[in-house]
Amino acid sequence: MSEDLLEDLLAGDHRALARAITKIENRESGYRELVSALHQHTGSADVIGVTGSPGAGKSTLVDKLAAAYRERGLTVGIIAIDPASPFTGGAVLGDRIRMASNVGDMDVFVRSMSARGSLGGLSTATSDAVKALDAFGKDKIVIETVGAGQNEIDVVKAADTVAVLVPPGSGDDVQMLKAGILEIGDLFVVNKADLDGADRTVQQLREMLEYGRDAGPTPTGHHGAEALAGQADGAGTAEPDPDRWRPPIVETVATREEGLGALLDALADHQAYLDESSEREARERTRYAEEVRTLLREDLSELLEEEIERHGGLDRFVERIEARETDPYTVADELLEPLVDCVEHRRG
């Protein structure tokens, strides 16, 4: 069954692709084997992450971007991430298919995914879905997030190139810095550039990027100082940068398709930079290590919940903590002791 699904997907069946992503998202039986098998067919797509605060016009921009790639004969897969609020519980959008300019064109495959499990569940599901689209043969894969919180940052880390959208005059600048958004942007897009305050936003961004580059330490696996070449441009306009990648700022008005060409160029520049420097491999390695760690954490977490179940749940322990007969650390030690013993015994 799962092998049929894999074969159909690899043969270019869009319905198999849709079913595979559903399987991945819902963690249906056999999804691990499926993703394992998909992995060896991956590695040919460019993965672009698009993030930024709500209201920056991400959906419109992503739709126009997809259309532009289609016009150039490339196939596109879009994963729209919708992390439900952790406090309202559960998914909101489900399998919404966005009503956009691309609907009907099956070479733009749009899928919404929402946060289900905690603890990295969404970022695992996203990178697994990217693998399905990559193995399927999509040329460009776009991961689009709704907000710009920590969840979204984790999610777009699955991309080769991260575009951060900034609405003009948003006053969000300081907040962006806080959220670590500045550090993950390979390029910045000031969308709605026809609005008041756009120039000021571009100026502020430029200053922050200068400051961040001169002041801060280099984040792991990003903007590596060891990069040998930068911004070598397919169009041949940019001089090679002997230093490292300097995130460009692109101004767009997505609704009117203004600045789209510049955005495509900037994305192509970054992809070229990744190929010519050692950055692509470095990022891939960082990403795979992160994927393994996340999977291990998720699996251990399950093991843990089973242990808690085996003890009849936490209620009994919580009551004793409330009564000050014990405390959280002692309870954690009690629950883990057998596991630790097990491991230590095995290590001899």
Place this chain on the structure above:
Amino acid sequence: MSEDLLEDLLAGDHRALARAITKIENRESGYRELVSALHQHTGSADVIGVTGSPGAGKSTLVDKLAAAYRERGLTVGIIAIDPASPFTGGAVLGDRIRMASNVGDMDVFVRSMSARGSLGGLSTATSDAVKALDAFGKDKIVIETVGAGQNEIDVVKAADTVAVLVPPGSGDDVQMLKAGILEIGDLFVVNKADLDGADRTVQQLREMLEYGRDAGPTPTGHHGAEALAGQADGAGTAEPDPDRWRPPIVETVATREEGLGALLDALADHQAYLDESSEREARERTRYAEEVRTLLREDLSELLEEEIERHGGLDRFVERIEARETDPYTVADELLEPLVDCVEHRRG
């Protein structure tokens, strides 16, 4: 040594309190035993969380709040949380003592803490530090966060009462909803209420709270529908609410100390509500269960890193993933298999 520290802390020695919190923050040897021992001396402080977007004037408001409590003869401990950007790596502020109106008054004990470990490290350190202040005998403990991201939300969950600060005319409303901030607020403070747009912000907040209450499911352990009494007021002005807690909106101008009285009343109302309903116990139970789970996760994570070390790190595996000889799921299975076998064998 650690027992001396505990005794000195319980005897009211501020230097012992400072050393205990340093020990907790840096996870120095013996911190687990210390926190375990502190637990039975806790339970008498009111813990207030103050969160909200940057620029809302949190520090000023917290300082004024502390001064107001001091005037009423109460002792105050403040923990200012400064989660460093996950991408710039490590702590920024260290043990900054804020230069504020309260400096020199040792009955207002101010401590800054920053994010060190990932995966819940900060929320554990915060609730542990709260225990130190509580056991020490502080009447009011304020947890103040810098931003309003997921980290900060996790952190203020250690509080009995959460005050969410909203700057007027910020346009942050939609974003607040997304971040789940609305759901955790027991009361809302529109600070800088003398600025343009304050009335509109209050109005928007009111509408969102109405909407959220009517439309959304009740979040776990918050605003429990089973609450029997609400807003019973020390000043005797409010009618008992037979339904449940309705988060009030307080307008303040912290710099001029305007609205401080109303804020103190609202905080007292909520504390009274917690005592008269079953909410205080419900929240405490939720919190303790969460603390145990977080500790288990942290401990398992350590166990995991040891396992990875034992295999000589992840690099070897990552290389094979890159070469498409294996994939992240298969590697995770390989690494976990012995542990799972061990646990299953023990379970018989």
